Amino acid sequence: MANYVMFIDPNKCTGCNACRIACQMQWNLPPHINFNRLDECVEGQYPNLTRVITPLQCQHCDNPPCQTVCPTNATYKREDGIVLIDEKKCIGCKHCMVACPYEARVISESGVPEKCRFCAEYVVNGEIPACVSTCMCGVRTFGDMDDPASPIHAALAGQELMQLLPGHETAPRVLYAKKRR
């Protein structure tokens, strides 16, 4: 069984939004429903500025609060680490949206609180998630930690990693490089 993680290096992101729309195309989402967003942090005073853009999405937590609160088990976690929603079981109560500290969920056209799927149906065939493959700056790396040949190992090597909102003890599978600026 695979062990999927995504590594995101915000230090490389220039905010082009290709990840957002590539994902929308991959999943045939309408324009205003998207699973990727960019959080911009500008610090300093003219002319000494730093700008760090952090791509945000479902963190595919190993301890997912959205799953814990789901009354119908619609939200579930696969053995390979990917968190998904079974649309048939979802009653649209939106508890998961409230529980997610990353505000990763958006209401789909059919009223289901949807989110990034780690391109679950595609990565099992060795494909790369659309947000990763389109990224010109190499911000994102996806891979299987249990596969020695996965590019994720080289991407993580020597990186000082951080996770978003560690206080929530969510154990995310999206790992971020520490901000260097």
Place this chain on the structure above:
Amino acid sequence: MQKISRRSFLKIAAGVGAAAAVPLTLTMDFKVFAQDIQDDKVTKVPSLCNGCSSTCGLWAYVKNGRLWKVEGNEANMKSMGKLCARGHGVAYNVYDPGRVTQPMKRVGDNKFQPISWEEAFQEVGTKTRQILDEHGGDKFVWACHGGKETYAAKFLDVIGSPNYITHYATCFTAKTNIWDKMCGGMYNPDFDNAKYMIFAGRNYAGGIIPAAMKRITEAKEKGVKIIVVDPRFCELATIADEWIPIRPGTDLALYLGIAHTLISENLYDKSFVEQFVFGFDFFWMYNKDFSAEKAAEITGISADKIKELARDLAANAPHAFLEPGYHGLHAHYKNSNETAMMNVIINALIGNFWREGGLFPAASTTFGHPEDTYFGPKAEMGSRADGAGVAGQYPLVEAGRGIPQRIPDMIEKGQAKVVFFYHYNPLRSAPEPEYQKKIKNADLVVSIPCDWNETSVYTADYILPENHYLERMEHPKVINGNIYWAAAQVAARFKALDATSSSLDLLDILKGFTTAYGINNLYGFTIEEDMAASLGPIGISPDKLKEEGCIELRTSVLPKIEGITFNTFTHKIEFCIGAWKKEGFIGVPTWISPLVEPQGENEFRLIHGKQPWHSHIMTTNNPYLMAITEDYNGTYMWMNTERATKLGLKEGDWVTVANDIATKTTQVHVTEGLHPDCVWVPSTYGTYSDKLENGYGKGFNYNDFIPARVDEKTGHVMGQECIVTISKGGK
């Protein structure tokens, strides 16, 4: 085993009706699911993105006759497997409700009547013939983006019109004109081997070439130093080692200060200059007093910093460059021409031409062409209506580019009677839209667009819609330029989708039009025959090209020391332009002040740039890209915090922007990331065609505020020689 329908957003497959069967357990067998998805046949067709002029290679994924998605082609030197947001968005324009779906004939103000292609060809062909028979073939104008199609020239050649006019003067014409005169062509940066890069007037992370950003970020990972000079903290500055905000319009002074330091401190490559430069002494004679200190006064950058840039360039030379720039500086200031000249000069002073980590010409190749099928009469070639390259008018402007902002003037003076616009929308992309609207006074205006752009709506007598790029197969392209690549590549657009409306390919439109005009068999070939004939001499079959999407030719441009020559009169880099001296100019660059300066507390220079998810004005009706605009307040006008505070403005406040040409309202983005002298707007917004509902009425465009000027040397519009006053309120 229970069947569940695939998720709502997988409705691509809805056309075939069958839902994928998956076992309904918490640990679904996704291999089975994935297999089912794959069983819905997906075809991959190679094409070239039409989101800007970079022509990134891509694969269009088509499922059940409908576009699913596009992905970058790994083999293409512009995309290297990556696409930007606009690339994904523009592909989806194939389903844009703002498309013109069949030929249209104007029947009133903003009123059009659908007609058949046969009627359209007959009416347009006959009318064009009548007008040109009476006034001469040189009264015909073909106005277009430039570099995107190849067929119009045949018609112009037969009727004797030299009036092929491109958009360049509104974009970067100073660069192409000057580099051609000084070095005999364009030179492009080697990101992979440089150790030090200065970017000025070019934001690769806004006006994106994905492969350039891939290579720049990889260089950055290796520790290469990246300097960004820009009045705005642009997207590229985000990843730069240093952002140097410069007073807008003064890059020329910075360059002169750098050159002065290189020469006065003996840091320049004397061997290179001796061998490969003509006119060095003449340049120095005029500029030996323009010190870094003087440059500091003008630019607002300290003399120490200017000297540091010069010393760092020299210390890393030849593995260093001042990136040659693009739209950012080369059509915007009275001194844009001299700024382009100084870019050449600084790179020559550090001797980086043809050197690893420096600048290289583009590798290229030559296509074949179908055999001529027209042997009838040809009219004598007339003179250019816009005066480009014409003695006594604009002799230094490249005739192959033209002066598009002059089209209304040419019409008024009777120099242009019939104007065809091919995917070109000067009513939004050229200065002063109210002036450009006078284009409708021509005897006949024909627009060949995809969508209901402003030029079509306000001026066209006939609209002849072309297919979306994914619906057409095209003459192949050489993929090269802008960024160094050792080999030329060949790629083409292949038809990925059937036309969703009754639009046609350009070749078919021109066949129908010229036949009705009375020229038989001018285009006596099919697109397939054109493709085969074009590729024949380089030994590539159309089938092979369709299979691979992009084919790289033999490596032809590698670093060298021996045998360097430049395609100029002296075969050297000419610091002094002879053609300028002939016209009474001194021929070398010297300091020239910007044409206008902001004065009072509420005056600002209006500058603009490309937003990473929009491609100037051509993407504003795209619902996906406009959704990004909405989410990130993309229409806001940037203003420096200190200036905003003085005007009592905070983030999101409405303001009125005015000068003697226009008055507009917008909201402000208050930021530390902008030089205090200017306000900045994306070049994207201000759609005023009400048939483009997603973009209509959102934001304003810098062209609203600039007059249709013509620079005397290279013909550009001086698009940032524009002062506006800004006051609080307005909405």
